[in-house]
Amino acid sequence: MELIFEKSRPGRRAGRPPRPDLPVPALPEGLRREQPPRLPEVPENEIVRHFTALADRTFGVDTGFYPLGSCTMKHNPRVNERAAAMPGFRDLHPLQEDAGAQGALELAWQLQEILAEIAGLPAVTLQPAAGSQGELTGLMLMRAYFADRGEERDTIITADTAHGTNPASVTMAGYKLEKVATTDRGNLDLADLRAKVDERTAGLMLTNPSTLGLFDEGIEEVAEIFHSQGALLYYDGANLNAVVGLSRPGDMGFDIVHYNLHKTFSQPHGGGGPGGGPVAVREAIAPFLPAPVVVRDGEGFRLDHDLPKSIGRVRGFAGPFGVFVRSYAFIRAYGPALREMSEMAVLNANYLLARLKDVYELPYDRHCMHEFVLSARALKREHGVSALDVAKRLMDFDIHPPTIYFPLVVPEAHMIEPTETETKERLDEFVDAMRTIAEEAATSPETVHEAPHSRPVRRLDEVRAAKEPVVKHDFGEAKGLVPAAR
C-alpha cells in the first residue's frame, strides 16, 4: 500500500486555517524558513481512505483475541471514550486556575484515593506517563528518601524474570543492578537474596505475580529480608490485574508501587500508547513525591506545588488527565466488584492453562494467576517448530500471538494473558488453534514455518531493516520496493 506521501500531488489540500484580515508581520532575516516541509498534499477524502486502510491493516482488541502476556489487553469500554471527550475535560487548559478546574481536580483526587486504597498505601502521584516512568520515579524516590536519611545505598536488586524496563530504569536512575534467581517453583530464591541484600542495597524491584504469572509464595520473607536491612521494596504494577481487591502490594510489604492505567484500568493501548503510571508510596516517602499533587481543602481541591522535599517534576502538569478520566470511569463502573474483575482474569488464565498444558510444556506446574507461560521447547526439539512459528501461525486463526521469548528464563516461551473480558467461547477458539498448530507441527511443519498465510505481508526481513535502516520516506529516490497488496 502506498505511503500518504506517495499519494501527494502538488496543489492539493484538505484543511484551510482561518485567515483574519490582518497584516502578517515579516519575520526577522535568518529565521525565515527557506524550503517548506514536504508534507503530503492530499484532499480530505484521500486522508480518510488512507487511514481507513491503515486501520484495516491493524489488529486490535476490537478485532479479536489478543492474549499478549504482561500487557493486559482487556476490552476498553466505549463509555470511557465518551467521558474523555466531554468538553469540560477535553478542552480544559492545564494552567487553568484551580477555581476553574474543580471538577477535574476532584476527579483526579478521587482517583488518587481509590488507587491508594487498591495499593494499600497512603500517598499517590498521578504524574508519571507510563509504567516505566513510574519505575524511574520510584527509584528517584528511593534515592531522595535515603539521601534525606544520610544513607548511601547504590544497588537495586531485580528478579531474573524482570521486565526489561526494570533494569533499564535502574540504570537511568543511576543505580547499580544486581539480579536474584528464581526457584523451580517460580519464587524468588531466598538464600540467594539473603546473600545479596546488605546495607548498600537500596531496594528490590519486583512484579508480583511475576512475569511467569506466579504469585511469590515467599513474599513475606522477601519483604522481611529487605526491610531488616533498611532497604525498600518497589512493586512493578504491570500485573496488578491479578490481585485487585484480593491482595494489596502495601500489605505484601511493598513501599512503592506503580500502576499501569492502560493495563489494569483499561486506558486503550492506542497502538503503543498513551498510558498512565501513577505511583503510590508509604507515609515516610510521601514528602518526596513529584509536585504538584492534588489535595483537598475542605470542600475544594487544589494542586499543591509546595513540596520542599519533592524530587521535582517527571512530566508536564499533573499527568495525562485524559487517561485519568478513562480509568476513573472504568473503576466507578465496577466499584468493589473490581475484585471480581481480577478473579475472572485468573479464572480465564487457569482455564487456558489447564486445556493447553498437555500439548505445550508448562515449566512451572502450578496454578497461575492472571497469565501463564508455556514453552514450545518440545515442538522445537521434535519438529523444528519454534515459539515464533507458532505465533505466526496463530495469525491465520485471526488471533493475535501471545508475548514470546519472554520471560528469558523460559526457552521458547509463550506468555499468555487472556484477561477477564474474554468469553469462554473465545478461550476455546484459542485452545483449538493452539492444539491444531501443535498437530500441524508434527504433520505439516512447513505450514507453520511459512505462516502467516493470511496477512497483507509474509514474514518480514528484520535483519535488513536493522542493517541498513530506512526510517523515513526518501521522496522517490525509489529503492524499488514493491508495496504490499491492498
Added chain:
Amino acid sequence: MELIFEKSRPGRRAGRPPRPDLPVPALPEGLRREQPPRLPEVPENEIVRHFTALADRTFGVDTGFYPLGSCTMKHNPRVNERAAAMPGFRDLHPLQEDAGAQGALELAWQLQEILAEIAGLPAVTLQPAAGSQGELTGLMLMRAYFADRGEERDTIITADTAHGTNPASVTMAGYKLEKVATTDRGNLDLADLRAKVDERTAGLMLTNPSTLGLFDEGIEEVAEIFHSQGALLYYDGANLNAVVGLSRPGDMGFDIVHYNLHKTFSQPHGGGGPGGGPVAVREAIAPFLPAPVVVRDGEGFRLDHDLPKSIGRVRGFAGPFGVFVRSYAFIRAYGPALREMSEMAVLNANYLLARLKDVYELPYDRHCMHEFVLSARALKREHGVSALDVAKRLMDFDIHPPTIYFPLVVPEAHMIEPTETETKERLDEFVDAMRTIAEEAATSPETVHEAPHSRPVRRLDEVRAAKEPVVKHDFGEAKGLVPAAR
C-alpha cells in the same frame, strides 16, 4: 460469520439501566408480557467485535471508489458529523419552545433560503424525509393546487428513463401514469409530448439531467408544452449535483423541485439512509406546503403551523434536522463555489466517458453531465459477459460496481457517476479495471463469470431468497446453512 443472536448466552449482558430505589407499580392484568423477547445476551466486548466485523464486511465511500450512478456517492466531510453531534443540536427536543430553539430554527431557515436560491424558486419545505417522499409531497401539492383552482386533472407524465420512484409516487398520490419517449439524443420526444399533454394532465415529473446523465436540450419547449396547458413541472432533484450554480430548475421552467440532501449535499448514505428530501415551489404553490415551515420574524425565528391551505404534514416535526445540520455545514464550506463542485462532477464524468467509450458502447454519443450510461451489450453478444458479470468482477479491483440495468432504455446498462471528490488517480484506476475486464471477457470469460473472487461470499442465490423467504433468525431450528468464512 455468526449472527449476534447465535453469540448469545443466557445471563450475559452489557448495559445496566439506572434503577432508582422506587417501587415499581404492577401492570394491569392482561397487558403484562408473558415471554420476554429473545434479544441477544452479550457482553460489550462481543458487541464491539461483532459490529466491527460487520463494518469490515461493508464497502463504503471511505473504503474506495463507489461510482453508483444516480446516487452521488461523494465524500462525506467529517466536520459535518462533528456539527451534528453538538449537544445543542443533538440533544434538542423537537417540541422545545421556539424561544428555546432559536439556533436550530435559524439554521433551518438559512438552509431554506439557500436551497431556494439554488433552485430558483421562492418557497421551501424541509419536511420530507427523502427524495421519494419529496416526490409524493410534490404530487400532493399539485393535487391541492388544482383542487383549489377547481381543476380536475388526473394524469402525470414521466419519462421512460424515469427512476422507479417516480411512477410509484404517482400511484401513491392517486394519479394515473402516462409515459413519454426519449429521442435518440436522449431528450424528451416533443412530438410524443404534444400528443399526450392536455387539460387532464396535472404535470410532468422529470430528472434533468436525465438518468442518462444528459441535459434535456429541449427543456424550454417541454416547459412551454405543459404550461400552455396549465399543467405543472416537477423536478426530480436526484441529479442536481450536475448543475448547482450553473442552471436552476426554476429557470428551466420547473414549478416544484425536490433535493436529495444525501446526494448533492453530502448527508452520508448510512447503508441505505437517512436522507433528506426538501421541496421548493413557486409562489402560487407555497400556500399548500406542509406545515410547519420555518419563518423569520424580525430578529427571531419560529415554526409557522398556521397554513390553512396546507396539504398537512408528511413526516413528524420539521423534518430530519440532523440531516439539515450536515447539509448546511457542507454548503457553508463551499459558498458560491458550489458551482465548482458541479463543474468538477461533470469534468470527472466526461473524463471517464472519454476513456471508456471505445471499449463499452455509448448509447448516446454526447458529452454527459455528472454521470453517463454505457452498455455491455457487445460483450454480452460476443463473449456472453453481461453487465452483471462486469459489475461483479469490478469487486475484485476493490471498486464498488456502478448502477446496473438502469435506466431501462439501455440494455446491459452501466450507469456511472464518479462525483466531484474523486482524484484523477482513482478515475484512472477505474478506467484500467474496466478495460482489463473487457479484455478478460475476450481472453478468460470464466474469470469474469465467476467473479467476485475476493469477497467473503461468492455470488448469492437471490431466487432462493425470494422463493422461500427467510427474513429473520429462526433461533436454532438450524437449516444447516454454513456461515461464510470470517
Added chain:
Amino acid sequence: MSGPAGYLSQTGADRDEMLKAIGVDSLDELFAQVPAAVRLDRELDVPPPLGEADLVRHLESLAARNAAVDTELSFLGAGIYDHYVPAVVDTFLSRGELLTAYTPYQPEMSQGILQAIFEYQTAICELTGMDVSNASGYDGCTVAADACFIARHHTGKTRVVLAEAVNPQVRQVVKTYAPGFGMEVVEVPHDGGATDPERFAEACADAAIGLFQQPNVFGVLEPAPDLAAAAAAGGALAVAHVDPVSLGLLEAPGNYGCAMAIGEGQSLGCYQSYGGPHYGFLAARKEFIRRMPGRIVGETVDLEGRRGFVLTLQTREQHIRREKATSNITTNQTLLALGGLITLCWLGPQGLRELGETCLALTAYAKERVGLPLVFDRPTFKEFAVRTPIDAREVVRRARERGVHPGYPIGRDYEGMDDVLLVALTERRTKEDVDRLAEVLAEVSGKTKDGSWS
C-alpha cells in the same frame, strides 16, 4: 488547488489533462448542452465559504442558542424521548464503512450491512411478536401511512379508523396520505384518556384498518387486546403503534391479535436531534410479507453453500414494479435502525425489562409528587397528563426561566386541554429531578391575571 472547501481534488494540471483526454478546450464546451437561456449567468447568492475551524465556530454559536438537555432539565416527550444512547452506538454509527455505504444492491460488497439489517428485522420481530419487519421506514408517522396502504390493498376497503388518542402527528400524516390512497379517515374519541373498545368496534365495522397506540399519547395504557379484537371483529386490520421501550414489560402486539405493529424507533438508539433523523419500524404477520414497503433482507446461500444475505422480494419495490410497487420508498433510515439494533443488543432482554421498570417507577413517583391534579386516573407507562391552574403554555414559559422544561402543553393538539401538561420520564431523570420539577411547578402555577410572578 482542491476547492474552496478542500473537498475537491483536481489540480490545475489534472484539469488540463482531463480536458485534453475529453477533447475539449474548456469546461464550457461540456455545458454547451445546457440552453443559454436556462443557465445562471451570475454567482450564487449564498454566504461566503468558511474554513473548517471557522465553520465549527459558526455552528457552535448556533448550537449554543438552543436549550438542549445539557442546559435545561426537561420532561418533554409526546413521541420523542430523552432515553440514554449507549456509547457503543456512537462507535458504530460514526464508523466509516457503515456511515458511507448505501443500499446494498451488490450483496457481495455489503454482507456486513445486510447481516445487520437481518439482525434488526429479527430483533423487531422478537419485540413485536411479528413474522416480518422491513429495514425501516422514515419515522413513526409515515409507517402508519404505510400500514394504511397495506390495509387498503389487502382488505379492498377504504376506511381508516384512528383512535383519537394516537399521537396527533401520526394522525396528521395519515390524513395527508389517505386521499392519495383513496381512503377516508374516521377518528374515535377517547373516553377519559383511553379508547373504548365498543366505540372502536363500531367504527371499525367494514373498515380497512383500526389503528391505536399503546401506551397512547396521554401515556395511558390502552385496553390493547380488546381494541385489537374490536378492529378484527369489524374485519379491519388491527394495528398497534407501540413504544419499543415498553415491550420488555407490555405484551407484544403479535400476541394479542394485531395484524401489524408499528412505531417510532427514536427511543431505542437515536438522539432527539430536534426531530430527526430517526426511524420508524413496521412489522407484520406472514401473510403481509409481499405487501410490505421498502427493503427486506433475506437469508440465502452462495455458490459454495455458505450462508449469505441479500435484499429480497424486490419485486415489491419501485425499481422493479414501478407504478405497481407496494411503496415508493428507497432511501430509508438504515443507519438509525442499526443504532436501534445495537441498543437492543446492549440492553438485552434483562436490560429492556429493567429500563421499562425504571420508567414505570419514576412515572408513578412523579404522578404522586408533582402535586397537580391528574387529568386521567389510569395506569401509565412513562408519561402522564396533569392539569395546571393557569394556561399550560404559561407554566412552561415560567418554568423555563427557572431552567426546567416541565413538559408538553398538549392543548396545542387537543381542544379544551389548554390547561393540560404532558410530563414524560425516562431513565435519564432521577428522583431528585422530579422533586425539582415539583418545586418549580409549585412556584410557577400560581394563578395571576397579568401573568406576573405569584
Added chain:
Amino acid sequence: MSGPAGYLSQTGADRDEMLKAIGVDSLDELFAQVPAAVRLDRELDVPPPLGEADLVRHLESLAARNAAVDTELSFLGAGIYDHYVPAVVDTFLSRGELLTAYTPYQPEMSQGILQAIFEYQTAICELTGMDVSNASGYDGCTVAADACFIARHHTGKTRVVLAEAVNPQVRQVVKTYAPGFGMEVVEVPHDGGATDPERFAEACADAAIGLFQQPNVFGVLEPAPDLAAAAAAGGALAVAHVDPVSLGLLEAPGNYGCAMAIGEGQSLGCYQSYGGPHYGFLAARKEFIRRMPGRIVGETVDLEGRRGFVLTLQTREQHIRREKATSNITTNQTLLALGGLITLCWLGPQGLRELGETCLALTAYAKERVGLPLVFDRPTFKEFAVRTPIDAREVVRRARERGVHPGYPIGRDYEGMDDVLLVALTERRTKEDVDRLAEVLAEVSGKTKDGSWS
C-alpha cells in the same frame, strides 16, 4: 451474569465448567498461592458501581465544574495551546483497531500502525530537518531529558546547559532526571526576553548539551542559529525545543546546525485535556540513530520482496538491552502522534504556513490592541508578555469573573514577574476576541488597594 459493569462475560455455567476443566472446586483454590497474611479480607473501600447512564451523568457533573474553552474565552498558552483539532483526527483516534491495538511487536498483524508511525517519523523529520525521529516520547518535557541522556553518552560530558527562557516545566523535568544520568544543570538567564549567544557559548564550553527553545517561553523569537552555533562552538550538542506549528515559517533546526530537535506535539492534533495525554517528538541527525530512545519503525521487505514495516534497531531497547538500553521507555504516545500525523496531512505545507501566518497576525494585532506595556520589545510568534498595573494573578481572577481568561501569570515561574501576563493567540481566536480581551483588561487592570472593582 456478566459483572456489575457488564464488562465481564462468564456466566455461572461458564464458571462451573471452567473450574471443572481446571480441576478445582472453587476460585479460592486458585488463590491458595497467595499467603493468607497478605490477602485482603474485606471488600475494597471504593464507591459503589454505576451503570453507564448514571456514570455519564456523574462525569458530566464533574465536567460541568471546569471552565473549559466552551465556557470561557481563554488566552492561556505557556506550552499548551488551543489550536483547532480537525474532525478527521477524531475519526481515526476513535477507530477501534487503532485505539485498541498495542505496540506492533508482530508486524504482520500491524502493518497499518507501523506504516502510520513510519509516516509520522517522516513528517517530523521534514518539519525539523532531521534524519531520524522516534515514534514519540511522553511529552515535550521528557524528550528534553531524553536528549540529555543521548548527549551524556555521545559526548561523555556531564554538563547540561539550559536557556532560562526554556519552558520552566521542561527545565524542571530535566533537573529531576539529571542526577540519575550523573549530570549537572546550568541555566543561562535571558537578556530582555531572549538568550544572549555569547553567554550561551560561555556556558556551553565543555558541556554535553545546550538546549534552547524557539520561540521561547515568552513567545519571543530567539537568535536560534546563533545559539546553535554557540553550543556547537563549546563542543556541546545544540538542541532546539521547537513549536511544530511555527515550522511552516521558521527555519528548521536541522538547517541551522542543531544536533537534535525536540518539542511538545500537543499543538498538532491533541486537545488540551488538562495536560495530557499529548506527545513529545524527538528527532536527530543520522549519527544519533543508535542512541535514540523508544520505538523506531523501519522499512523492509517480506519473503516475496514486498515492502513492509517493522520495529527496528530494537537492540537499543530495554526488552533486548535491558540495563544497557538507551532508555527504559516502552509504552509511548503513539495514538497522539498519529493525531499529529493526520493533522499535518490535513494542513499540508500550505495550511501549515497559513496557520503560522494567522498566529503571527493575531499576535501582532493583540500586542497593539491590549493596551498594556509589552515586557519585551521583540519579535514574537503566537504569544507575548505584558505588564499589568496590579498583580497579574489578580487580573486573571477579575477577568475570569467576566468570562475571559486573559493569560498565564508567569510570576508563578519567574522571580520578579508578578506583574507579567503571558498572552497566547491561536487561529481559534478572532480579532473580536482580542478586542474583548482588551476591553476586559482595561476594566480590571485599575489599581485599587483593596482589590475591589475599579
